[in-house]
Amino acid sequence: xxxxxxxxxxxxxxxxxxxxxxxxxxxxxxxxxxxxxxxxxxxxxxxxxxxxxxxxxxxxxxxxxxxxxxxxxxxxxxxxxxxxxxxxxxxxxxxxxxxxxxxxxxxxxxxxxxxxxxxxxxxxxxxxxxxxxxxxxxxxxxxxxxxxxxxxxxxxxxxxxxxxxxxxxxxxxxxxxxxxxxxxxxxxxxxxxxxxxxxxxxxxxxxxxxxxxxxxxxxxxxxxxxxxxxxxxxxxxxxxxxxxxxxxxxxxxxxxxxxxxxxxxxxxxxxxxxxxxxxxxxxxxxxxxxxxxxxxxxxxxxxxxxxxxxxxxxxxxx
Amino acid sequence: xxxxxxxxxxxxxxxxxxxxxxxxxxxxxxxxxxxxxxxxxxxxxxxxxxxxxxxxxxxxxxxxxxxxxxxxxxxxxxxxxxxxxxxxxxxxxxxxxxxxxxxxxxxxxxxxxxxxxxxxxxxxxxxxxxxxxxxxxxxxxxxxxxxxxxxxxxxxxxxxxxxxxxxxxxxxxxxxxxxxxxxxxxxxxxxxxxxxxxxxxxxxxxxxxxxxxxxxxxxxxxxxxxxxxxxxxxxxxxxxxxxxxxxxxxxxxxxxxxxxxxxxxxxxxxxxxxxxxxxxxxxxxxxxxxxxxxxxxxxxxxxxxxxxxxxxxxxxxxxxxxxx
Numbered sequence: 289x290x291x292x293x294x295x296x297x298x299x300x301x302x303x304x305x306x307x308x309x310x311x312x313x314x315x316x317x318x319x320x321x322x323x324x325x326x327x328x329x330x331x332x333x334x335x336x337x338x339x340x341x342x343x344x345x346x347x348x349x350x351x352x353x354x355x356x357x358x359x360x361x362x363x364x365x366x367x368x369x370x371x372x373x374x375x376x377x378x379x380x381x382x383x384x385x386x387x388x389x390x391x392x393x394x395x396x397x398x399x400x401x402x403x404x405x406x407x408x409x410x411x412x413x414x415x416x417x418x419x420x421x422x423x424x425x426x427x428x429x430x431x432x433x434x435x436x437x438x439x440x441x442x443x444x445x446x447x448x449x450x451x452x453x454x455x456x457x458x459x460x461x462x463x464x465x466x467x468x469x470x471x472x473x474x475x476x477x478x479x480x481x482x483x484x485x486x487x488x489x490x491x492x493x494x495x496x497x498x499x500x501x502x503x504x505x506x507x508x509x510x511x512x513x514x515x516x517x518x519x520x521x522x523x524x525x526x527x528x529x530x531x532x533x534x535x536x537x538x539x540x541x542x543x544x545x546x547x548x549x550x551x552x553x554x555x556x557x558x559x560x561x562x563x564x565x566x567x568x569x570x571x572x573x574x575x576x577x578x579x580x581x582x583x584x585x586x587x588x589x590x591x592x593x594x595x596x597x598x599x600x601x602x603x604x605x606x
Numbered sequence: 607x608x609x610x611x612x613x614x615x616x617x618x619x620x621x622x623x624x625x626x627x628x629x630x631x632x633x634x635x636x637x638x639x640x641x642x643x644x645x646x647x648x649x650x651x652x653x654x655x656x657x658x659x660x661x662x663x664x665x666x667x668x669x670x671x672x673x674x675x676x677x678x679x680x681x682x683x684x685x686x687x688x689x690x691x692x693x694x695x696x697x698x699x700x701x702x703x704x705x706x707x708x709x710x711x712x713x714x715x716x717x718x719x720x721x722x723x724x725x726x727x728x729x730x731x732x733x734x735x736x737x738x739x740x741x742x743x744x745x746x747x748x749x750x751x752x753x754x755x756x757x758x759x760x761x762x763x764x765x766x767x768x769x770x771x772x773x774x775x776x777x778x779x780x781x782x783x784x785x786x787x788x789x790x791x792x793x794x795x796x797x798x799x800x801x802x803x804x805x806x807x808x809x810x811x812x813x814x815x816x817x818x819x820x821x822x823x824x825x826x827x828x829x830x831x832x833x834x835x836x837x838x839x840x841x842x843x844x845x846x847x848x849x850x851x852x853x854x855x856x857x858x859x860x861x862x863x864x865x866x867x868x869x870x871x872x873x874x875x876x877x878x879x880x881x882x883x884x885x886x887x888x889x890x891x892x893x894x895x896x897x898x899x900x901x902x903x904x905x906x907x908x909x910x911x912x913x914x915x916x917x918x919x920x921x922x923x924x925x926x927x928x929x930x
Contacts, residue, residue, distance in 0.1 A: 326896070348892075350892035351895075361834060373639050384840065387839070
């Protein structure tokens with residue numbers, strides 16, 4: 289029986305060790321930030337912004353995310369657990385525009401203010417559940433898609449064939465970017481989308497899917513990818529295919545890797561959101577909300593196209 | 607030797623339970639928010655979906671099999687159910703369809719393994735992809751969401767102030783205990799896992815029993831889909847990814863051997879709770895999501911180490927069940 293005890297004891301020591309550090313923070317007001325994932329550069333930047341702002345304001349910040357970006361149920365569990373933890377305010381980047389609604393409802397019942405960051409919540413689902421959010425902090429993805437589309441139209445002089453790498457279907461962020469792109473392309477009658485497929489936001493899938501698209505449409509002239517990870521996968525596929533003509537690649541998010549690719553000329557442009565700004569404004573307004581101040585319903589974050597010229601002007605800090 | 611056998615089997619259960627209690631006591635000390643009625647109910651509710659899938663997985667693993675398709679079956683059952691609900695069919699009918707889809711997938715798994723003589727790993731790996739693809743194809747990749755309050759009662763309702771999913775889970779473990787210990791099906795499952803050849807020679811229709819066991823596992827995945835869909839008010843074709851690993855982990859932490867022939871359903875419930883308590887407690891403490899994964903993984907490894915140490919014979923875990 290002694291041996292039966294030893295391992296559970298060891299096991300619990302393992303749990304205690306990382307726990308001890310944090311326990312002294314329990315009584316400070318705490319803002320919780322639940323992200324979609326913590327291993328995508330976009331969210332890493334958002335986290336940086338949030339942490340810097342929390343430090344400035346002197347509040348403690350808990351940043352959590354599910355192991356898998358698409359796991360909406362785990363995200364809901366995290367929100368439920370943070371409600372039990374009695375955090376003072378919740379910032380959420382929803383993994384699912386509708387699936388997050390029951391969790392928001394629970395936060396409402398516990399009187400914890402909820403701010404939504406980056407990805408909008410489905411307003412109809414929110415109303416049906418009788419749930420409310422205080423504010424939305426993010427960029428207009430539709431606008432981003434539109435400026436990417438206008439850039440491609442201009443580069444192709446109004447005619448040519450383009451391919452699209454979509455995000456996860458039913459995901460509001462990706463759908464909005466596509467919608468914006470189509471709005472811009474509709475203005476130019478000579479442009480045709482020859483292939484539009486999902487690569488589930490991922491770099492390796494971006495590689496594979498675009499490789500397949502190149503097989504079917506070797507003469508495609510431009511690619512719009514709904515995020516940079518997929519665009520970065522695609523430029524690998526392009527260099528592997530050694531295509532004779534240049535393919536214009538436009539991504540979304542302007543993460544560091546794609547800025548480098550743009551400087552090298554492998555990628556033409558990327559739509560920049562400002563995740564650090566999103567993170568810091570989210571925490572700033574969560575802090576105001578938690579002190580009972582009124583905050584605006586919409587806090588727009590600027591969105592712009594980053595091209596080689598812009599980066600050369602900036603020097604080498606990125 | 608029988609008495610020694612009994613001793614380690616029981617002490618093993620006790621070891622797992624003590625592990626759970628220790629983890630709970632530690633969180634109790636570290637966080638003032640842990641040991642409250644509302645948080646414990648919260649944990650039970652969060653554990654229910656994994657625990658329900660793990661019941662079926664326990665049966666499968668006792669027969670020395672494995673089912674990798676449960677997560678995909680959750681997705682397929684979920685979208686079938688959600689589509690029925692959205693088309694305006696009555697709740698019970700829609701639920702029945704969801705359960706049937708799950709059971710059917712499981713029966714296909716079982717038939718491929720029993721009559722097609724495929725290794726369980728391969729058959730269910732195939733089903734994992736087929737069911738996932740079917741769910742994506744059926745919905746065109748989009749989630750189906752928005753159901754009425756009657757259906758959502760299955761996740762949001764309470765019976766005697768206990769959440770419905772928890773009631774469902776406890777009821778199910780009661781039934782599973784009876785089936786495993788008091789019925790022929792249960793005893794045959796153990797016999798097959800212990801020695802399939804011998805079970806066959808002693809007149810057990812091993813093929814039929816295995817088919818039923820996988821069918822049951824599919825059915826319970828369908829039930830998990832019902833709870834999940836009600837909980838999120840949405841059914842996603844990408845739901846349930848990697849749920850198979852959580853379920854297998856709960857079963858293994860609970861002391862059921864991947865070699866088959868032994869294991870207890872109560873252990874699985876404790877195993878599922880250890881995982882649920884860890885996730886909850888680590889969230890309450892605000893520990894980084896990355897560290898959480900390291901801790902949960904280490905616990906799985908330690909739990910199996912305890913199990914093997916107590917058994918005193920370190921047979922390889924993936925002995926005959928997976929690749930025979």
